[in-house]
Amino acid sequence: MKKALPHLLPTLATLLHRRSSYLCHSHRLTRGLLPVGLIVSCMLCAMPTLHNRPTPKDDERITLIHADNLRFTENSMNDAKRLSGKVVLKHSGMTMYCDSAVLYDLSQTFDAFGHVRIVQGDTLSLTGDRLHYDGTTLIAEMREGVVMTHRQQKLYTDSLNYDRYYHTGYYFEGGRLVDGENVLTSDWGEYHTDLRTAKFNYNVELRSPKFRLVTDTLHYDTQTKWAEVLGRSNIYSGSDRIYTEHGFYNSESEQVRLLRATKAFGRNRIMEGDTIYYDKNTGWMEARYNVSCEDTLNKNILTGDYARYNELTGEAFATGHALARDYSQGNDTLYFHADTIRLYTYNIETDSVYRVMHGYFHTRAYRKDVQAVADSLVFNTRDNILTLYRDPIVWSDNRQIVGEEINIFMNDSTIDSTHVDRQALMVEQVDSIHFNQVAAQKMRSYYTQGELRENQAEGNVMVVNYPLERDSIVLYQNYTETSKARMFMQERKLHKIWAPASTGCFYPLGLAPKERSQLPGFAWFDYIRPLSPEDVFIWRGKKKGTELKPSVRRVAPLQKL
Numbered sequence: 081m082k083k084a085l086p087h088l089l090p091t092l093a094t095l096l097h098r099r100s101s102y103l104c105h106s107h108r109l110t111r112g113l114l115p116v117g118l119i120v121s122c123m124l125c126a127m128p129t130l131h132n133r134p135t136p137k138d139d140e141r142i143t144l145i146h147a148d149n150l151r152f153t154e155n156s157m158n159d160a161k162r163l164s165g166k167v168v169l170k171h172s173g174m175t176m177y178c179d180s181a182v183l184y185d186l187s188q189t190f191d192a193f194g195h196v197r198i199v200q201g202d203t204l205s206l207t208g209d210r211l212h213y214d215g216t217t218l219i220a221e222m223r224e225g226v227v228m229t230h231r232q233q234k235l236y237t238d239s240l241n242y243d244r245y246y247h248t249g250y251y252f253e254g255g256r257l258v259d260g261e262n263v264l265t266s267d268w269g270e271y272h273t274d275l276r277t278a279k280f281n282y283n284v285e286l287r288s289p290k291f292r293l294v295t296d297t298l299h300y301d302t303q304t305k306w307a308e309v310l311g312r313s314n315i316y317s318g319s320d321r322i323y324t325e326h327g328f329y330n331s332e333s334e335q336v337r338l339l340r341a342t343k344a345f346g347r348n349r350i351m352e353g354d355t356i357y358y359d360k361n362t363g364w365m366e367a368r369y370n371v372s373c374e375d376t377l378n379k380n381i382l383t384g385d386y387a388r389y390n391e392l393t394g395e396a397f398a399t400g401h402a403l404a405r406d407y408s409q410g411n412d413t414l415y416f417h418a419d420t421i422r423l424y425t426y427n428i429e430t431d432s433v434y435r436v437m438h439g440y441f442h443t444r445a446y447r448k449d450v451q452a453v454a455d456s457l458v459f460n461t462r463d464n465i466l467t468l469y470r471d472p473i474v475w476s477d478n479r480q481i482v483g484e485e486i487n488i489f490m491n492d493s494t495i496d497s498t499h500v501d502r503q504a505l506m507v508e509q510v511d512s513i514h515f516n517q518v519a520a521q522k523m524r525s526y527y528t529q530g531e532l533r534e535n536q537a538e539g540n541v542m543v544v545n546y547p548l549e550r551d552s553i554v555l556y557q558n559y560t561e562t563s564k565a566r567m568f569m570q571e572r573k574l575h576k577i578w579a580p581a582s583t584g585c586f587y588p589l590g591l592a593p594k595e596r597s598q599l600p601g602f603a604w605f606d607y608i609r610p611l612s613p614e615d616v617f618i619w620r621g622k623k624k625g626t627e628l629k630p631s632v633r634r635v636a637p638l639q640k641l
Contacts (some may be wrong), residue, residue, distance in 0.1 A: 092189070111291065140172045140215075141215065142183065142213075143170045144167075144168075147165060147167045147168070159185060161182070163183060164178075165315065168427050169181065169190065172215075174199050174244065177198075181193065187216070188216050190212075190215075191212050193205075195298060196210065196211045200244070203273075205228070206222055206228045207225075207228075208223055208226040208227070210222070219242070219243050219244070219245075220242045222239075226237065226444075228242070228271070230271070230276070231276070233258065234257070234258045235253040235256070235257050235258075237253065238254070247273045249270055249271045251268065254266070254267050255268075255269050257280075262331050263287045264284070266281060267282035275278075284298045286307060291329075292318075293314070294314050296313070299455045305330050305333070307328065307449045308327070309326065310325075312325055313331060315336070317346075317360075321345045321416035322336065322342070322345070322358075323341075323345075324343075327340070335360070336356070336359075336360075337355075337356075339355055340354070341357070344356065348378075349373065350376065351372065352370070352371065353372070354370060362390070362405055364388060364389070364390050365391065371383060374620070378408065382398050382423075383402070384398035384403065386403055387402075393428065395422075395423065404417075404421055405536070417443065419440065419441050420438055435460075437458070438456070441456055443456055450475065450476045453473045453608055454468035456469045463489075464490040465489055467485065467487050468486040474488070475609050478609065479508045480508075480509075480609075482507075482601070483501060484502035485502065486499070487501075495516070497524060498525045499522075500524075500525075501521075503521075503629070505519045505599060507604060509604070514544060515544070515602070516574060519600065520541045520565075521540055522538045524537075531569075533568070536565070536567075541560075541563060541565045541579070543584075544599060545557070545560075545574065546558075548573070554589060556587075557588075558584065559584050559586075559587065560579065560583070562580060562583075563583035601629075603623075603625075604623065608620050608622065
């Protein structure tokens with residue numbers, strides 16, 4: 081060790097006063113004078129690489145092709161040859177041009193100055209003002225005004241090391257890669273001429289006429305145009321912005337694959353997901369896991385485990401814990417869940433745009449003032465109509481409405497009226513055992529500021545009513561049959577009933593026969609009713625025997641000639 085130390089000290093001294101060609105990948109950003117610890121660390125990292133490099137053969141030594149002037153003094157400057165005037169040197173398939181150079185035959189290195197240019201084949205050239213080249217390690221260190229040209233790509237920097245053995249050029253004092261319309265800048269970077277790929281770190285920015293990408297780490301393939309970003313990254317395209325911490329972006333096809341902590345902002349929407357795929361040409365955006373798509377203009381959010389959205393057609397699809405939330409009424413948010421939610425947009429990019437939402441199956445909805453359950457539903461924003469199909473139920477306060485089909489007409493997200501067709505039944509809870517009931521073929525309910533003010537029934541109307549005395553005590557029961565009835569509400573209670581010719585009778589409390597105290601199809605579905613926003617995910621069906629009986633509609637007879 082003591083014998084080796086005197087030989088090692090001059091080497092370390094040389095490395096301390098100029099940047100080493102042997103810095104490992106992880107230490108190439110170091111600038112200025114290098115500490116001894118770092119030099120030793122880099123040398124240890126580089127040893128396997130240096131040992132694996134080929135030993136130059138005699139016919140692969142640096143060769144002087146031309147120089148206008150040559151000066152050589154034996155035993156002076158390590159037998160260096162001073163060259164000037166149109167200097168041309170060759171080494172292992174590389175040709176070097178410069179104004180002047182100092183060639184060291186013993187160490188197989190040279191230093192070049194003034195209009196330095198390196199040419200390798202017909203695809204790679206390297207220009208700059210100063211060059212140090214080592215023929216043993218095949219590393220060229222170019223400085224000041226450096227331009228590396230490889231096929232259609234150009235790399236601009238002030239300090240570039242090019243490793244001919246590994247076909248890699250790297251810079252560590254800032255650089256710029258120009259690839260057609262794409263311009264990449266960063267503090268540190270490397271370019272592989274054999275793979276035509278590049279890696280960039282620190283203050284990385286990729287610009288093109290279509291977008292701007294800002295990140296901390298970027299890997300770029302000049303052939304496929306795919307860029308991989310790592311760390312906090314933003315992609316800007318017009319007014320749109322995408323944030324991710326790991327993703328892939330194709331600058332040519334504008335396809336995006338985002339894999340971590342992703343958010344997409346644009347066109348009054350915010351979309352989030354663990355994994356997002358986007359193709360700008362088709363307009364489709366696909367998201368998986370923890371998906372959220374928010375419309376900040378119309379104030380609604382769609383979440384789920386999987387979602388697709390087409391920004392060109394306005395079509396959306398969500399499934400897996402799919403939940404739609406409408407918060408346009410402030411704190412009075414509507415929560416709606418279904419196994420699958422689909423959204424269709426019509427007349428998009430026009431003033432007459434409207435949307436139609438389909439929910440199926442096991443649909444459940446909750447808002448403080450109204451709740452609903454059905455097998456499926458359709459909501460049309462043009463007419464503001466929500467239609468519930470197959471065993472639908474709607475609750476409001478202490479009232480429950482069932483029927484074969486329920487249409488809810490909205491006015492600024494507030495209920496305006498409800499239309500119930502076929503097997504319509506409205507039930508109002510008076511107390512724990514008494515229920516007002518109205519059954520008909522058709523039923524229309526009208527609301528004022530979200531509160532029921534009138535209910536109209538048509539066709540085979542049957543009414544069970546428990547009038548309340550002034551002290552809110554029930555003393556008797558009323559049963560009525562008629563063809564039409566109108567019921568008026570006051571302070572959320574039945575105020576009076578109007579009907580044309582009707583039949584009926586009064587019964588003392590508890591003495592009415594069962595068929596006149598409970599109308600056909602009567603059931604109180606409090607065990608099904610959604611109780612909270614979280615409860616919309618828990619499906620509870622009707623008990624056996626309480627389902628609506630299927631009604632057969634008349635079919636037009638076939639015409640025979």
